Amino acid sequence: MTNSLVDSIVSKIHSTRHRLVYEFAGAGSLALAWLHSQGGSSRTVLEATDRYASLSTIELLGKTPDRFVDSNIAAAMATRAYQRGLRLGAGETPIIGIGCTATIATDYNKRGDHGCRIAVLDKTSLHQYSIxxxxxxxxxIEEETLVSKIVLNGLAKSSGIECVLPLALMKKERVVATNTQSSDPIENLLSGNIDIVKVRSDGSMSEHSTLNGLAFLSGAFNPLHVGHSELAKAASHMLRRNVLFDLSIQNADKGQISHSEICSLLCQFQWPHEVVLTREPLFAQKALYFPNAVFVVGYDTALRILQNKYYGGDNAKMLSFLSSFKAAGCRFLVAGRHWEGSYRTVCDLSVPKGFKELFEELPESMFRVDTSSSAIRQIIESSPVSESPKG
Structure with a gap:
């Protein structure tokens, strides 16, 4: 009866639009096996990781916990899973992140309790289960089965499925279930509730009001190409600090981009790249949120920064921007670029007196890639679309 009920619940999970990233340690592998036992698991499971070594869990969390089997640890694992899901799912479907940490019977007698802590996170709620x-x-195997049943029941509940697997608990056992509201950092940014979202290389996200003393490569990254990656790498080497990719959700042509577009753009960034999301497209605004920052730009961007026409023809406005930018402790690292028939560098810029120290050159010997996102988009858009095979 239980096997048929497992099959029924798994089938119903696969028929929903929800997609899953699953992080588990100590037990819970059977839940994944159940999900994979039926066709359609690729529609549900984006990624699953068995954090069997303690170091693997530590790397996921970014710290060494006081206790591994703990509700806060399960919640942190679920958060990492959910944020990873946003990145992998490109914002097109509802995401569920599950964290499971457990200790069960093994080939020696453990001193502490056996049990599990499970957290299931979606866009609006964090459901937690403890026993x-x-x-x-x-x-x-019986303890593994019980842990996996709780995981599957939690996934079913968050997928909107009412039926559950019976747990057959002992007289003194009970599952403590809690539910708290949660929030999506990207949604918070889009709604104006926060100013900055930092996306780490593992896909985890954190909310900030300012970030001080960092280096950024700003752009639309549509698409991200080798020139961006190599520029960030060269700048990082020269500055001796990590360079984060700065992506504004406020597009100059289309206005604010959507949640799904943001997630789709984020999918391009893989380890070790880190990204910051803001609503600020202009360097004058960025300087307020990123004091003492170095902004890595190409020659063409630096040229626009110094042209009056981008300030309504008012030279005083341009000088005012440079003064406030300097006062914020910020500066530009400028990479040369092939421009109007020749290779141009900082030396070709007309920088007003008193502001030359704001524009530092990234030597050609350290970086030169003559490509651009717009050129790549033109190639993609002009390429014939091949017909997909039927079947």
Whole structure:
């Protein structure tokens, strides 16, 4: 009966639009096996990672926890999973992140309790499940099965499926379930509730009001290409600090871009790249949120920064920007670029007196890539679309 019910629940999960990233440690592998036991699991499971070594869990969390089997640890794992799902799912479908940390029977007697802590996170809610097992009442596979049932029940609940697997608990056992509201950092940014979202190389996100003393490569990154990556790498080497990619959700032509567009753009960035999301497209605004920053730009961008026509023809406005930018402790690192028939560098810029120190050259010997996102888009748009095979 249980096997048929598992099959029924898994089938219903696969029929929903929800997509899953699953992080588990100590137990919970059977839940993944159940999901993969039926066709359609590729529609549900984006990624699943068995954090069996303690160091693997530590790397996921970014710290060494006091206790591994802990509700806060499960919630942190679920958060990392959810944020990873936003990145992998490109914002097109609802995401669920699950974190499971457990300790179960093994080939020696453990001193502490057996049990699990499970967290299931979606866009609006964090559901948590906690239980300590009656020690010695079950063997290893039976405890593994119980953990996996709780995981599958949690996934079903967050997928809008009402039926659940019976747990057959011992008399003194009970699952403590809690539910709290959660929020999506990207949604918070879009709604104006926060100013900055930092997306780490593992896909995890954090909210900030300012970030001080960092280096940024700003752009639309549509698409991200090798020139961006190599420029960030060269700038990082010269500055001796990590360079983050700065992506504004406020597009100069289309206005604010959508959640799905943001996630689609983020999918391009892989380890070790880190990204910051803001609503600020202009360097004057960026300087307020990123004091003492170095902004890595190409010659063409630096040229526009110094042209009056981008300030309504008012030279005083341009000088005012440079003064406020300097006062914020910010400066530009300028990469040369092939421009109007020749290779141009900082030396070709007409920088007003008193502001030359704001424009530092990234030597050609360290970086030169003559390509651009707009050129790549033109190639993509002009290429014939091949017909997909039927079947």
């Amino acid at each position: 300590n097992f009656e020690k010695g009442a079950r063997n290893r």
